[in-house]
Amino acid sequence: MNIKDELLNGNNTFAKEIENNEELKNASLSLYKDGQHPYALIITCSDSRVVPELLFDKWLGELFVIRTAGNVINEGELATIEYAIAHLHIKYIVVLGHTSCGAIHAAIHKEKGQYLDPILSRIQLAIKDECDEYKASEINAKEQVKYIKDKFPQYDGEVVSMIYDIKTNKVI
Ligand SMILES: [Zn+2]
Structure with a gap:
Protein backbone atom coordinates (compact mmCIF):
# COMPACT_ATOMS: atom_id res chain seq x y z
CA MET A 1 0.00 0.00 0.00
CA ASN A 2 1.23 3.45 -0.91
CA ILE A 3 0.26 5.42 2.16
CA LYS A 4 0.34 8.82 0.49
CA ASP A 5 -2.02 7.62 -2.26
CA GLU A 6 -4.22 5.91 0.30
CA LEU A 7 -4.65 9.22 2.15
CA LEU A 8 -5.08 11.40 -0.92
CA ASN A 9 -7.55 9.00 -2.53
CA GLY A 10 -9.56 9.08 0.67
CA ASN A 11 -9.57 12.86 0.64
CA ASN A 12 -10.65 12.84 -2.97
CA THR A 13 -13.63 10.63 -2.10
CA PHE A 14 -14.49 12.89 0.85
CA ALA A 15 -14.30 16.13 -1.15
CA LYS A 16 -16.35 14.61 -3.99
CA GLU A 17 -19.04 13.41 -1.60
CA ILE A 18 -19.48 16.98 -0.37
CA GLU A 19 -19.27 18.48 -3.85
CA ASN A 20 -22.04 16.16 -5.07
CA ASN A 21 -24.40 16.77 -2.16
CA GLU A 22 -26.09 20.16 -2.18
CA GLU A 23 -26.85 20.17 1.56
CA LEU A 24 -23.31 19.18 2.56
CA LYS A 25 -21.85 21.61 0.06
CA ASN A 26 -23.80 24.53 1.49
CA ALA A 27 -22.94 23.52 5.06
CA SER A 28 -19.27 23.30 4.15
CA LEU A 29 -19.34 26.66 2.37
CA SER A 30 -20.93 28.39 5.35
CA LEU A 31 -18.21 26.95 7.61
CA TYR A 32 -15.72 28.57 5.29
CA LYS A 33 -17.54 31.91 5.11
CA ASP A 34 -18.79 32.23 8.71
CA GLY A 35 -15.94 30.47 10.50
CA GLN A 36 -16.25 27.68 13.01
ZN1 LIG B 1 -5.71 5.60 24.68
Missing part, protein backbone atom coordinates in the same frame (compact mmCIF):
# COMPACT_ATOMS: atom_id res chain seq x y z
CA HIS A 37 -18.71 27.61 15.90
CA PRO A 38 -18.18 24.22 17.56
CA TYR A 39 -20.41 23.64 20.58
CA ALA A 40 -18.28 21.11 22.43
CA LEU A 41 -14.62 20.54 23.17
CA ILE A 42 -13.65 16.88 23.24
CA ILE A 43 -10.33 15.94 24.78
CA THR A 44 -9.54 12.36 24.01
CA CYS A 45 -6.80 9.85 23.29
CA SER A 46 -4.83 9.65 20.05
CA ASP A 47 -5.91 6.00 19.75
CA SER A 48 -6.97 5.39 16.14
CA ARG A 49 -10.14 3.66 17.35
CA VAL A 50 -11.37 6.68 19.29
CA VAL A 51 -12.50 9.28 16.75
CA PRO A 52 -14.91 11.80 18.32
CA GLU A 53 -16.59 12.92 15.09
CA LEU A 54 -17.37 9.32 14.16
CA LEU A 55 -18.39 7.96 17.53
CA PHE A 56 -20.62 10.94 18.36
CA ASP A 57 -21.91 10.98 14.76
CA LYS A 58 -20.96 14.63 14.20
CA TRP A 59 -19.92 16.55 11.13
CA LEU A 60 -17.35 19.22 10.28
CA GLY A 61 -17.49 22.29 12.50
CA GLU A 62 -19.37 20.69 15.41
CA LEU A 63 -16.61 19.47 17.71
CA PHE A 64 -13.37 21.13 18.72
CA VAL A 65 -10.99 18.25 19.42
CA ILE A 66 -7.74 17.73 21.28
CA ARG A 67 -6.17 14.30 21.00
CA THR A 68 -3.21 13.29 23.08
CA ALA A 69 -2.00 9.93 24.38
CA GLY A 70 -4.07 8.96 27.41
CA ASN A 71 -6.12 12.18 27.04
CA VAL A 72 -3.62 13.80 29.36
CA ILE A 73 -3.60 17.58 29.51
CA ASN A 74 -0.24 19.30 29.64
CA GLU A 75 0.91 22.86 28.81
CA GLY A 76 0.23 22.71 25.07
CA GLU A 77 -3.24 21.35 25.64
CA LEU A 78 -3.99 24.13 28.14
CA ALA A 79 -3.30 26.68 25.40
CA THR A 80 -5.77 24.95 23.11
CA ILE A 81 -8.36 24.76 25.89
CA GLU A 82 -7.89 28.46 26.58
CA TYR A 83 -8.53 29.19 22.92
CA ALA A 84 -11.68 27.05 22.96
CA ILE A 85 -13.00 28.84 26.02
CA ALA A 86 -11.94 32.42 25.35
CA HIS A 87 -12.35 32.64 21.58
CA LEU A 88 -14.80 29.94 20.58
CA HIS A 89 -16.90 30.37 23.75
CA ILE A 90 -17.43 26.64 24.09
CA LYS A 91 -19.58 25.84 27.11
CA TYR A 92 -19.25 22.07 27.22
CA ILE A 93 -15.99 20.15 27.65
CA VAL A 94 -15.70 16.36 27.64
CA VAL A 95 -12.61 14.44 28.68
CA LEU A 96 -13.20 11.17 26.88
CA GLY A 97 -11.17 8.24 28.16
CA HIS A 98 -11.51 4.80 26.63
CA THR A 99 -11.11 1.09 27.31
CA SER A 100 -7.97 -0.77 26.16
CA CYS A 101 -5.93 2.45 26.34
CA GLY A 102 -2.23 1.92 25.62
CA ALA A 103 -1.20 4.93 27.69
CA ILE A 104 -3.12 3.67 30.72
CA HIS A 105 -1.62 0.21 30.24
CA ALA A 106 1.88 1.72 29.99
CA ALA A 107 1.33 3.82 33.13
CA ILE A 108 0.10 0.82 35.14
CA HIS A 109 3.11 -1.23 34.02
CA LYS A 110 5.48 1.68 34.66
CA GLU A 111 6.88 1.63 31.13
CA LYS A 112 9.60 4.08 30.15
CA GLY A 113 10.28 5.95 26.90
CA GLN A 114 12.30 8.89 25.66
CA TYR A 115 9.48 11.44 25.85
CA LEU A 116 6.69 9.56 27.57
CA ASP A 117 7.30 10.77 31.08
CA PRO A 118 5.13 13.95 31.11
CA ILE A 119 2.17 11.80 30.13
CA LEU A 120 2.82 8.58 32.04
CA SER A 121 3.79 10.29 35.27
CA ARG A 122 0.58 12.37 35.18
CA ILE A 123 -1.48 9.20 34.77
CA GLN A 124 0.47 7.40 37.50
CA LEU A 125 -0.06 10.32 39.86
CA ALA A 126 -3.79 10.12 39.20
CA ILE A 127 -4.33 6.36 39.34
CA LYS A 128 -1.86 5.58 42.15
CA ASP A 129 -1.95 1.79 42.69
CA GLU A 130 -5.04 1.10 40.60
CA CYS A 131 -4.28 -1.92 38.38
CA ASP A 132 -7.69 -2.35 36.76
CA GLU A 133 -7.38 -0.66 33.36
CA TYR A 134 -11.04 0.32 33.13
CA LYS A 135 -11.07 1.89 36.58
CA ALA A 136 -7.73 3.56 35.88
CA SER A 137 -9.16 5.11 32.66
CA GLU A 138 -12.07 6.48 34.66
CA ILE A 139 -9.85 7.88 37.39
CA ASN A 140 -7.52 9.46 34.84
CA ALA A 141 -10.36 11.11 32.90
CA LYS A 142 -11.84 12.48 36.13
CA GLU A 143 -8.42 13.78 37.15
CA GLN A 144 -8.10 15.65 33.85
CA VAL A 145 -11.52 17.21 34.47
CA LYS A 146 -10.31 18.37 37.87
CA TYR A 147 -7.14 19.75 36.30
CA ILE A 148 -9.15 21.80 33.78
CA LYS A 149 -11.37 23.18 36.56
CA ASP A 150 -8.27 24.09 38.61
CA LYS A 151 -6.60 25.83 35.67
CA PHE A 152 -9.72 27.71 34.54
CA PRO A 153 -11.55 28.56 37.78
CA GLN A 154 -13.49 31.35 36.05
CA TYR A 155 -14.90 29.01 33.40
CA ASP A 156 -18.70 28.93 33.62
CA GLY A 157 -19.35 26.00 31.27
CA GLU A 158 -19.57 22.29 32.09
CA VAL A 159 -16.58 19.96 32.26
CA VAL A 160 -17.38 16.25 32.36
CA SER A 161 -15.67 12.90 31.87
CA MET A 162 -16.92 9.97 29.80
CA ILE A 163 -15.51 6.61 28.77
CA TYR A 164 -15.74 5.11 25.29
CA ASP A 165 -15.93 1.32 25.22
CA ILE A 166 -13.99 0.07 22.19
CA LYS A 167 -15.74 -3.31 22.30
CA THR A 168 -19.35 -2.04 22.31
CA ASN A 169 -18.75 1.39 20.66
CA LYS A 170 -20.83 2.92 23.45
CA VAL A 171 -19.95 6.00 25.45
CA ILE A 172 -20.67 5.50 29.12
Whole structure:
Protein backbone atom coordinates (compact mmCIF):
# COMPACT_ATOMS: atom_id res chain seq x y z
CA MET A 1 0.00 0.00 0.00
CA ASN A 2 1.23 3.45 -0.91
CA ILE A 3 0.26 5.42 2.16
CA LYS A 4 0.34 8.82 0.49
CA ASP A 5 -2.02 7.62 -2.26
CA GLU A 6 -4.22 5.91 0.30
CA LEU A 7 -4.65 9.22 2.15
CA LEU A 8 -5.08 11.40 -0.92
CA ASN A 9 -7.55 9.00 -2.53
CA GLY A 10 -9.56 9.08 0.67
CA ASN A 11 -9.57 12.86 0.64
CA ASN A 12 -10.65 12.84 -2.97
CA THR A 13 -13.63 10.63 -2.10
CA PHE A 14 -14.49 12.89 0.85
CA ALA A 15 -14.30 16.13 -1.15
CA LYS A 16 -16.35 14.61 -3.99
CA GLU A 17 -19.04 13.41 -1.60
CA ILE A 18 -19.48 16.98 -0.37
CA GLU A 19 -19.27 18.48 -3.85
CA ASN A 20 -22.04 16.16 -5.07
CA ASN A 21 -24.40 16.77 -2.16
CA GLU A 22 -26.09 20.16 -2.18
CA GLU A 23 -26.85 20.17 1.56
CA LEU A 24 -23.31 19.18 2.56
CA LYS A 25 -21.85 21.61 0.06
CA ASN A 26 -23.80 24.53 1.49
CA ALA A 27 -22.94 23.52 5.06
CA SER A 28 -19.27 23.30 4.15
CA LEU A 29 -19.34 26.66 2.37
CA SER A 30 -20.93 28.39 5.35
CA LEU A 31 -18.21 26.95 7.61
CA TYR A 32 -15.72 28.57 5.29
CA LYS A 33 -17.54 31.91 5.11
CA ASP A 34 -18.79 32.23 8.71
CA GLY A 35 -15.94 30.47 10.50
CA GLN A 36 -16.25 27.68 13.01
CA HIS A 37 -18.71 27.61 15.90
CA PRO A 38 -18.18 24.22 17.56
CA TYR A 39 -20.41 23.64 20.58
CA ALA A 40 -18.28 21.11 22.43
CA LEU A 41 -14.62 20.54 23.17
CA ILE A 42 -13.65 16.88 23.24
CA ILE A 43 -10.33 15.94 24.78
CA THR A 44 -9.54 12.36 24.01
CA CYS A 45 -6.80 9.85 23.29
CA SER A 46 -4.83 9.65 20.05
CA ASP A 47 -5.91 6.00 19.75
CA SER A 48 -6.97 5.39 16.14
CA ARG A 49 -10.14 3.66 17.35
CA VAL A 50 -11.37 6.68 19.29
CA VAL A 51 -12.50 9.28 16.75
CA PRO A 52 -14.91 11.80 18.32
CA GLU A 53 -16.59 12.92 15.09
CA LEU A 54 -17.37 9.32 14.16
CA LEU A 55 -18.39 7.96 17.53
CA PHE A 56 -20.62 10.94 18.36
CA ASP A 57 -21.91 10.98 14.76
CA LYS A 58 -20.96 14.63 14.20
CA TRP A 59 -19.92 16.55 11.13
CA LEU A 60 -17.35 19.22 10.28
CA GLY A 61 -17.49 22.29 12.50
CA GLU A 62 -19.37 20.69 15.41
CA LEU A 63 -16.61 19.47 17.71
CA PHE A 64 -13.37 21.13 18.72
CA VAL A 65 -10.99 18.25 19.42
CA ILE A 66 -7.74 17.73 21.28
CA ARG A 67 -6.17 14.30 21.00
CA THR A 68 -3.21 13.29 23.08
CA ALA A 69 -2.00 9.93 24.38
CA GLY A 70 -4.07 8.96 27.41
CA ASN A 71 -6.12 12.18 27.04
CA VAL A 72 -3.62 13.80 29.36
CA ILE A 73 -3.60 17.58 29.51
CA ASN A 74 -0.24 19.30 29.64
CA GLU A 75 0.91 22.86 28.81
CA GLY A 76 0.23 22.71 25.07
CA GLU A 77 -3.24 21.35 25.64
CA LEU A 78 -3.99 24.13 28.14
CA ALA A 79 -3.30 26.68 25.40
CA THR A 80 -5.77 24.95 23.11
CA ILE A 81 -8.36 24.76 25.89
CA GLU A 82 -7.89 28.46 26.58
CA TYR A 83 -8.53 29.19 22.92
CA ALA A 84 -11.68 27.05 22.96
CA ILE A 85 -13.00 28.84 26.02
CA ALA A 86 -11.94 32.42 25.35
CA HIS A 87 -12.35 32.64 21.58
CA LEU A 88 -14.80 29.94 20.58
CA HIS A 89 -16.90 30.37 23.75
CA ILE A 90 -17.43 26.64 24.09
CA LYS A 91 -19.58 25.84 27.11
CA TYR A 92 -19.25 22.07 27.22
CA ILE A 93 -15.99 20.15 27.65
CA VAL A 94 -15.70 16.36 27.64
CA VAL A 95 -12.61 14.44 28.68
CA LEU A 96 -13.20 11.17 26.88
CA GLY A 97 -11.17 8.24 28.16
CA HIS A 98 -11.51 4.80 26.63
CA THR A 99 -11.11 1.09 27.31
CA SER A 100 -7.97 -0.77 26.16
CA CYS A 101 -5.93 2.45 26.34
CA GLY A 102 -2.23 1.92 25.62
CA ALA A 103 -1.20 4.93 27.69
CA ILE A 104 -3.12 3.67 30.72
CA HIS A 105 -1.62 0.21 30.24
CA ALA A 106 1.88 1.72 29.99
CA ALA A 107 1.33 3.82 33.13
CA ILE A 108 0.10 0.82 35.14
CA HIS A 109 3.11 -1.23 34.02
CA LYS A 110 5.48 1.68 34.66
CA GLU A 111 6.88 1.63 31.13
CA LYS A 112 9.60 4.08 30.15
CA GLY A 113 10.28 5.95 26.90
CA GLN A 114 12.30 8.89 25.66
CA TYR A 115 9.48 11.44 25.85
CA LEU A 116 6.69 9.56 27.57
CA ASP A 117 7.30 10.77 31.08
CA PRO A 118 5.13 13.95 31.11
CA ILE A 119 2.17 11.80 30.13
CA LEU A 120 2.82 8.58 32.04
CA SER A 121 3.79 10.29 35.27
CA ARG A 122 0.58 12.37 35.18
CA ILE A 123 -1.48 9.20 34.77
CA GLN A 124 0.47 7.40 37.50
CA LEU A 125 -0.06 10.32 39.86
CA ALA A 126 -3.79 10.12 39.20
CA ILE A 127 -4.33 6.36 39.34
CA LYS A 128 -1.86 5.58 42.15
CA ASP A 129 -1.95 1.79 42.69
CA GLU A 130 -5.04 1.10 40.60
CA CYS A 131 -4.28 -1.92 38.38
CA ASP A 132 -7.69 -2.35 36.76
CA GLU A 133 -7.38 -0.66 33.36
CA TYR A 134 -11.04 0.32 33.13
CA LYS A 135 -11.07 1.89 36.58
CA ALA A 136 -7.73 3.56 35.88
CA SER A 137 -9.16 5.11 32.66
CA GLU A 138 -12.07 6.48 34.66
CA ILE A 139 -9.85 7.88 37.39
CA ASN A 140 -7.52 9.46 34.84
CA ALA A 141 -10.36 11.11 32.90
CA LYS A 142 -11.84 12.48 36.13
CA GLU A 143 -8.42 13.78 37.15
CA GLN A 144 -8.10 15.65 33.85
CA VAL A 145 -11.52 17.21 34.47
CA LYS A 146 -10.31 18.37 37.87
CA TYR A 147 -7.14 19.75 36.30
CA ILE A 148 -9.15 21.80 33.78
CA LYS A 149 -11.37 23.18 36.56
CA ASP A 150 -8.27 24.09 38.61
CA LYS A 151 -6.60 25.83 35.67
CA PHE A 152 -9.72 27.71 34.54
CA PRO A 153 -11.55 28.56 37.78
CA GLN A 154 -13.49 31.35 36.05
CA TYR A 155 -14.90 29.01 33.40
CA ASP A 156 -18.70 28.93 33.62
CA GLY A 157 -19.35 26.00 31.27
CA GLU A 158 -19.57 22.29 32.09
CA VAL A 159 -16.58 19.96 32.26
CA VAL A 160 -17.38 16.25 32.36
CA SER A 161 -15.67 12.90 31.87
CA MET A 162 -16.92 9.97 29.80
CA ILE A 163 -15.51 6.61 28.77
CA TYR A 164 -15.74 5.11 25.29
CA ASP A 165 -15.93 1.32 25.22
CA ILE A 166 -13.99 0.07 22.19
CA LYS A 167 -15.74 -3.31 22.30
CA THR A 168 -19.35 -2.04 22.31
CA ASN A 169 -18.75 1.39 20.66
CA LYS A 170 -20.83 2.92 23.45
CA VAL A 171 -19.95 6.00 25.45
CA ILE A 172 -20.67 5.50 29.12
ZN1 LIG B 1 -5.71 5.60 24.68
